[in-house]
Amino acid sequence: MHTEFFRVKGAHPVYAEIVRDAGDSLLMRILKYLEGDVYEEESWISRDLFEACMRTGYLSPAERPEIERLRA
Numbered sequence: 001m002h003t004e005f006f007r008v009k010g011a012h013p014v015y016a017e018i019v020r021d022a023g024d025s026l027l028m029r030i031l032k033y034l035e036g037d038v039y040e041e042e043s044w045i046s047r048d049l050f051e052a053c054m055r056t057g058y059l060s061p062a063e064r065p066e067i068e069r070l071r072a
Contacts, residue, residue: 007062015065026050031065 008014013033020027025044032039053059 005062005064006059009058009060013065015062016059017064023047 005015005017008016008030015031016028017031018026019029019042022044024047026047027042027044028050030041030043032041050059
């Protein structure tokens, strides 16, 4: 398994972390920084989709950001 925290490719700071590994699917927590606010949501994705995102560079390993730093 890869690191548990990832940067999502794109213009705005978006991060994802694995909350739960259910074998063929993963529960991901998504942290989005938009217009000075941080939004959180959770979503299930298939392991195949996760692996494809890693292979293509859409997700890359990252350090966990400090939420307060994101808001600054």
